[in-house]
Amino acid sequence: MLQLDSVDLPESAERVRHEVREFLRAERDRLPRPCSDFASGHDPEFSRRLGERGWIGMTWPKQYGGGERTFFERYVVTEELLAAGAPVSAHWIADRQSGPLLLRYGSEDQKNRYLPPITRGESYFSIGMSEPNSGSDLASVRTTAERVGDQWRINGTKLWTTDAHRNHYMVALVRTEPPSENRHAGLSQLLIDLRNDGAAVRPIRNITGAEDFNEVVFEDVVVPADRIVGEPGNGWKQVTSELAYERSGPERFLSTFRVFVELVRAVGTQPTADQAAAIGRAAAHLMTLRRMSISVAGMLEAGKSPEVEAALVKSLGNDFEQALPELARSVAPTAPVAEGWDRYRETFVESLLNTPAFTLRGGTREIMRGVIARGLGLR
């Protein structure tokens, strides 16, 4: 029914893998962080070095600083970085989502202006979708942008905006026409300069103690008319077109991969039967998920928009990465009982505390299941 075809990574992708591994060996002092979550290490210096290597905007046209490489090559770069626990969050959204959005819907001016700095690892983007009263029901956003002369005047509040306090821009989903019968009509996307437009950014502490997401308040914030992305009123279509990119990548199942690594280290070469089974089980899930994700990369490469397949990979992948610390814990006690286990414990705790976010961000588990059900013809 929902079929994920067999896709082999081409030679070119395996060559890139080799280069990334070499590069990562030289970055040892930054690696690995205990948590391989894509959203948990903001390091502009590191992002710039990736930019130098041509590993940001890899699939984009050269004209805008891109590498005109395949989705498979990009796939390999992203999975290698995540698995190594590299700090990639600064450029992540710009590379994965905002850049491709601009490429597809942005004006020539916007592409020339915003894309090259992204590919250099110097310009970072945030996603401005959620609001206090609009989470899963994204079409209900209330932030408005009103056209006044050759400007947009913005009022409202965006919430949970990851890294708005560190990044340069936000692509905000706003209402440019009053709500009507068709709730998906009248929405638009605007580029906000988070440092210069006058939006008030307030970090919000999360359960790990970190300040990663934010509240962003717009009170009569005025931006030039040319900040609109695509056509006014086309926002819903544009937002949903980002989803296949947003949902199918390796960041949807590798967030706790470092726990797996430390589990293998902790149990050593003579695992008990239960420990071996847990490791084998995790490997079976991980290897299968990875192949499913590569299959979706193949669809993206072929120019398709596999929204349902992406939701399926995200859903299954999030469940896996959320369950992995629990699985580890069931066969290797997390109390520091022996020499060398501190690293395991640190990785475990840091990953565990992040697990609730996996099945929320980027569309909740329930929303993913709804998308899959639609793909099955049930709704």
Added chain:
Amino acid sequence: MDTRKLLLESAERIFADHCDKERLESAEGGAFPEKLWGQIEENGLHMLAMPESGAELGDAFALVQLGGRHAAPIPLLEVTLANRWTGDAGRFVSLGVVSGERIVDIAWGRRADAAIGIEPGGEALLVEVDADIEHRVNPSGEARDSIEIRQPRTLDIEDPAWELFALGRTAAIAGCLGRVLELSVQYVNERQQFGRPLAKFQAIQHSLAIMAAEVAAASRAAGSAIDMLGTANPERFALEVGVAKARVGEACGIVAPIAHQVHGAIGFTHEHQLHHFTRRLWSWRDEAGSERYWQERVGRHVAGLGAERLWEFVTAPNSLRS
């Protein structure tokens, strides 16, 4: 690949014609489905794994997967592999597993001229079948007979017999899982309660979404292991089979209960066809190594490699294929 598609299309017609509820029951009652088997033989579908057939080995496994979709009550996998190893499709030779002094779990051993017993990870022994064969069935009512090992002949084969056997069961499970999903989707669209189809209830939608994800994972896992046939590295092949068998086995334990839940009481009746598929899932996940068996095997290997080589293991390219 095109020839595989053609092959599967014609096989689909054969299975669809011969695997209705009545015939599944008759086979379960102990009557070998001679008509269906006659079609298989006539079309040479039991010879696809023999080098002289000209088919790719993967074709044979794709066919077994299709057989699983239809719960085809024949020893297709077993005879296909036996023919490859004996080189003689003229005799009906089936497969089972060596257990102490016996070969057990021989698919339709009572119909066979001879049986090959596989030792997990070890040798394969050929034994002639005689009247002493004991009739047994697995939980889905499939003939799984047993015979004492007398005057065995050790087969001189290069194939990893146990792993190929496990790969075949993996493929059949993947096919069968797909069918269970289809039956469930169809049923919830038809059955009405509270004035609307069950499909319109979110709880039902989410159950089927979970099922669909498991089925897609199982199908990808099985497909990837089939793709590894012919790899130059036998150890890697064994581990890939293990990954796949473990993954599809786990899917069985999630998919079958959901299928029964959404079918309600009708799905618990013998009259309904669902159990022919779900009982096979429950049977097959334990045959050729349960998920626990394969998880341990893969896990021991990974632990032996150590933490620093885990990622390398996960990402090893399929181009290890020769």
